[in-house]
Amino acid sequence: MRVLLIIPAYNESKSIKKLIAKIDNFIEKNMLSYQLDYVVINDGSYDTTGEILDKCDINHVDLINNLGIGGAVQTGYIYARDNDYDVAVQFDGDGQHDIESLDAILEPILKDEYDFVIGSRFIDDLENNFTSTLMRRFGISVISWAILLVCHKRVYDVTSGFRAANKKVISYLAKRYPISYPEPESTAFLLKKKVRIGEKTVKMHDREEGISSIRALSPIVYMLEVVTSIFILGFMRRKD
Amino acid sequence: MDLQLRIELFILAIGLIFLIVRMVNKNLFSLKKSFPWLLLSLVCLLMVIFPNFINYFSQLLSFKSPMNFLFFGSISFLFLMQILNTYLGTRRDSNVKMLVQELSLLKAKVEELEKDANK
Numbered sequence: 001m002r003v004l005l006i007i008p009a010y011n012e013s014k015s016i017k018k019l020i021a022k023i024d025n026f027i028e029k030n031m032l033s034y035q036l037d038y039v040v041i042n043d044g045s046y047d048t049t050g051e052i053l054d055k056c057d058i059n060h061v062d063l064i065n066n067l068g069i070g071g072a073v074q075t076g077y078i079y080a081r082d083n084d085y086d087v088a089v090q091f092d093g094d095g096q097h098d099i100e101s102l103d104a105i106l107e108p109i110l111k112d113e114y115d116f117v118i119g120s121r122f123i124d125d126l127e128n129n130f131t132s133t134l135m136r137r138f139g140i141s142v143i144s145w146a147i148l149l150v151c152h153k154r155v156y157d158v159t160s161g162f163r164a165a166n167k168k169v170i171s172y173l174a175k176r177y178p179i180s181y182p183e184p185e186s187t188a189f190l191l192k193k194k195v196r197i198g199e200k201t202v203k204m205h206d207r208e209e210g211i212s213s214i215r216a217l218s219p220i221v222y223m224l225e226v227v228t229s230i231f232i233l234g235f236m237r238r239k240d
Numbered sequence: 241m242d243l244q245l246r247i248e249l250f251i252l253a254i255g256l257i258f259l260i261v262r263m264v265n266k267n268l269f270s271l272k273k274s275f276p277w278l279l280l281s282l283v284c285l286l287m288v289i290f291p292n293f294i295n296y297f298s299q300l301l302s303f304k305s306p307m308n309f310l311f312f313g314s315i316s317f318l319f320l321m322q323i324l325n326t327y328l329g330t331r332r333d334s335n336v337k338m339l340v341q342e343l344s345l346l347k348a349k350v351e352e353l354e355k356d357a358n359k
Contacts, residue, residue, distance in 0.1 A: 064339075065335060178271070179270070179271075180271055180272045228278070229271050232260075232261050232264050232271065235262075237265070
């Protein structure tokens with residue numbers, strides 16, 4: 001079983017070395033039943049991220065132009081497909097995700113229980129003290145409701161970027177991945193394709209700033225746009 | 241606005257929404273860029289449901305007739321869309337140019353490496 005970590009990175013010169021070290025440490029410490037590789041997708045960073053990746057000999061792809069999180073992650077899926085990986089795992093390059101939680105989302109895929117597993121912060125309040133602004137949590141619940149309405153499945157963490165995909169899903173996402181609101185839209189898209197989606201608790205670290213790659217005029221506009229796009233996806237036919 | 245006109249406008253607005261939704265789901269239309277068109281069809285639907293809406297605004301902005309206001313509004317909308325498209329087209333052209341340049345330089349590098357390997 002070959003597993004690939006897709007690590008999108010945009011101007012993460014301060015944290016990328018530490019992140020890779022944590023992953024290498026994780027691989028060394030544990031007797032993994034699968035082969036774990038990683039590829040950092042450098043999304044046109046203008047700081048020294050590119051140089052650090054070259055100097056430390058970290059497996060990476062430099063995008064010649066910034067594509068945004070959607071384009072960067074899709075590049076990772078294309079890489080996974082072209083290199084015939086069995087499983088691909090999205091893992092943020094900013095250190096928000098905890099590598100120790102990898103098995104939580106990987107195991108259900110390896111056991112073929114699900115095709116796609118979302119690492120969630122919200123299904124088990126006990127294990128996670130993940131704090132977030134009220135506005136963000138409200139926005140996430142509205143999007144979650146929209147997905148429920150349209151795809152008839154309750155997904156709690158709709159913006160989680162910590163997700164694992166099997167070969168079938170890799171081929172779907174390599175071909176079609178949303179540019180604008182990647183995580184909720186791709187989830188709705190996969191549900192429309194009748195993919196088996198699971199959600200498991202993972203550990204994530206708090207973000208220092210507020211909203212990450214969400215460059216919105218305001219959270220409300222962002223939320224309206226995501227909900228509209230999900231409603232539109234609601235009319236998607238399976239063969240699209 | 242008389243009833244027949246309202247029905248025709250309603251059908252057009254629904255038709256436009258349907259077209260946009262199909263195009264987006266088939267991945268032929270960018271979702272984000274379709275929002276102005278969806279907004280337009282929403283406004284059309286509002287005009288159908290509240291016909292006095294247009295009368296109020298056309299009088300407020302001293303148009304001689306509501307039809308003039310509608311024409312002016314439509315043309316202004318098209319102008320703005322064109323300006324937006326000019327910007328997007330320029331951005332796209334410069335992206336394509338960059339791709340051509342990078343690809344060509346890469347090709348030259350590969351050919352050079354092949355030459356060195358064959359020596």
